[in-house]
Amino acid sequence: xxxxxxxxxxxxxxxxxxxxxxxxxxxxxxxxxxxxxxxxxxxxxxxxxxxxxxxxxxxxxxxxxxxxxxxxxxxxxxxxxxxxxxxxxxxxxxxxxxxxxxxxxxxxxxxxxxxxxxxxxxxxxxxxxxxxxxxxxxxxxxxxxxxxxxxxxxxxxxxxxxxxxxxxxxxxxxxxxxxxxxxxxxxxxxxxxxxxxxxxxxxxxxxxxxxxxxxxxxxxxxxxxxxxxxxxxxxxxxxxxxxxxxxxxxxxxxxxxxxxxxxxxxxxxxxxxxxxxxxxxxxxxxxxxxxxxxxxxxxxxxxxxxxxxxxxxxxxxxxxxxxxxxxxxxxxxxxxxxxxxxxxxxxxxxxxxxx
Numbered sequence: 001x002x003x004x005x006x007x008x009x010x011x012x013x014x015x016x017x018x019x020x021x022x023x024x025x026x027x028x029x030x031x032x033x034x035x036x037x038x039x040x041x042x043x044x045x046x047x048x049x050x051x052x053x054x055x056x057x058x059x060x061x062x063x064x065x066x067x068x069x070x071x072x073x074x075x076x077x078x079x080x081x082x083x084x085x086x087x088x089x090x091x092x093x094x095x096x097x098x099x100x101x102x103x104x105x106x107x108x109x110x111x112x113x114x115x116x117x118x119x120x121x122x123x124x125x126x127x128x129x130x131x132x133x134x135x136x137x138x139x140x141x142x143x144x145x146x147x148x149x150x151x152x153x154x155x156x157x158x159x160x161x162x163x164x165x166x167x168x169x170x171x172x173x174x175x176x177x178x179x180x181x182x183x184x185x186x187x188x189x190x191x192x193x194x195x196x197x198x199x200x201x202x203x204x205x206x207x208x209x210x211x212x213x214x215x216x217x218x219x220x221x222x223x224x225x226x227x228x229x230x231x232x233x234x235x236x237x238x239x240x241x242x243x244x245x246x247x248x249x250x251x252x253x254x255x256x257x258x259x260x261x262x263x264x265x266x267x268x269x270x271x272x273x274x275x276x277x278x279x280x281x282x283x284x285x286x287x288x289x290x291x292x293x294x295x296x297x298x299x300x301x302x303x304x305x306x307x308x309x310x311x312x313x314x315x316x317x318x319x320x321x322x323x324x325x326x327x328x329x330x331x332x333x334x335x336x337x338x339x340x341x342x343x344x345x346x347x348x349x350x351x352x353x354x355x
Contacts, residue, residue, distance in 0.1 A: 047107035059096035098143040126193035182231030183214045197243035247305035255297030260334040280317035297337035
């Protein structure tokens with residue numbers, strides 16, 4: 001009995017030492033390959049070796065643990081038999097490979113996003129997200145199929161489950177399915193992408209897109225508050241994407257005093273001339289300056305389109321235009337009107353004074 005005990009203890013120790021040595025050598029080899037491809041500036045291949053070590057190491061320990069446990073139990077219990085240990089190893093290998101592929105996919109996606117930001121890759125963030133999510137679904141689907149094949153689970157069982165519970169599941173998950181396909185259509189049609197400024201007028205939603213998920217989209221408002229919008233909302237509502245506009249309209253109405261009627265034509269002419277030479281205004285689009293109406297003042301409307309669409313540059317151009325408008329008015333001694341109230345006084349007003 002003592003000899004048997006010592007024998008399997010020696011075998012167990014040998015397995016542990018073998019695993020430790022294997023992991024050490026594997027780490028050294030992978031580390032050298034990582035350094036080699038990093039120096040050659042081949043990040044796609046380098047990401048492969050960065051992703052493979054941990055799954056290989058864990059599977060090696062898993063293999064050793066299962067093998068040693070089976071050996072120990074067979075020595076302790078004489079009637080112990082486990083003839084499907086090979087299936088356990090195969091299941092572990094499938095899970096390890098799936099883990100490796102997911103890690104490699106994650107590294108490739110991270111690398112793609114980095115290259116996209118540096119304009120070294122023609123894909124935008126939305127397309128990369130689509131590839132990421134479809135890749136995840138594919139890996140999970142193939143892993144499940146392989147596990148079913150290894151464990152002798154028939155596809156008929158899955159089909160039967162789908163036939164029996166499919167109707168109940170569909171009724172209970174209409175909203176989930178709607179949001180899922182809403183997210184899918186966002187990825188396919190690209191009405192907006194991560195980073196875009198979007199506006200949903202019917203839902204009073206406006207902000208920048210931070211994440212597009214399968215179920216919901218996270219939008220950060222201008223007040224820096226996160227909003228989580230179910231994807232089905234975008235399928236049922238009109239969505240504006242202001243960040244994709246080619247130009248940004250600047251429209252202002254200036255009220256002049258009625259006493260400035262004699263110089264109104266000169267003011268309008270000089271305003272047009274000023275706007276037609278402004279570097280921040282797109283001259284290929286209409287530059288309009290007209291007297292539009294009468295109210296408490298002479299209403300002169302300016303309608304132009306800036307070249308820049310980002311808020312900061314647009315605000316700078318708008319400020320410069322308004323300051324130049326003031327210069328034109330001062331040149332002609334015109335002034336902007338303010339609302340006034342007229343009080344009618346009878347022809348004869350008697351003022352009684354006491355002294």
